Amino acid sequence: MQLDNPFWLFSLAVHGAPGVDDECLTLQDAHGIDIDVLLFCVWVGSRGAPLTAESMAAIETLVQPWRDTAIRPLRAARRGIKTLPQMADADVAALRKDVAALELRAEQIEHAMLYAMAATLGPTTTMAPLDAMRCNVSALGRGRSVPGLDAPRLIEAALKLSFGVA
Numbered sequence: 001m002q003l004d005n006p007f008w009l010f011s012l013a014v015h016g017a018p019g020v021d022d023e024c025l026t027l028q029d030a031h032g033i034d035i036d037v038l039l040f041c042v043w044v045g046s047r048g049a050p051l052t053a054e055s056m057a058a059i060e061t062l063v064q065p066w067r068d069t070a071i072r073p074l075r076a077a078r079r080g081i082k083t084l085p086q087m088a089d090a091d092v093a094a095l096r097k098d099v100a101a102l103e104l105r106a107e108q109i110e111h112a113m114l115y116a117m118a119a120t121l122g123p124t125t126t127m128a129p130l131d132a133m134r135c136n137v138s139a140l141g142r143g144r145s146v147p148g149l150d151a152p153r154l155i156e157a158a159l160k161l162s163f164g165v166a
Helices: 004-015 020-032 033-048 052-082 090-118 129-143 152-163
Strands: none
Touching: 004 020, 004 033, 004 152, 020 033, 020 052, 020 152, 033 052, 033 090, 033 129, 033 152, 052 090, 052 129, 129 152
């Protein structure tokens, strides 16, 4: 598994752009969107590759067991620890930081799984990148019963990163 891959580096860069983290967390918390899959949809789109319904189903089949077994429990633990009254305790705060690092590592593994899958998705220059990114985000929304799903800050950050434009 290639953990430090171009998709992971792309995700770190765009996730740090202004407004992207809040946008992604809102989509995750309000609609159950897997942020790693959302980032993958945009990354693949930035390469001009539209994702089909079949591709989206294959992506979900690939990541769902890992997300449910590793990422969600770690996220729940991190968030749960944050609400405890003992959070002011240095040892509890250190544990929460450790759990957050494990959650990030689990997300990096999901990224590596998706990156390995990218080569099987077909040609990468069949559509204009902006159109492909929007198409892929929309396909993710349809698959998650969130019609009209949009991530404008993420797409803008991806355009800036990939092409120096917005």
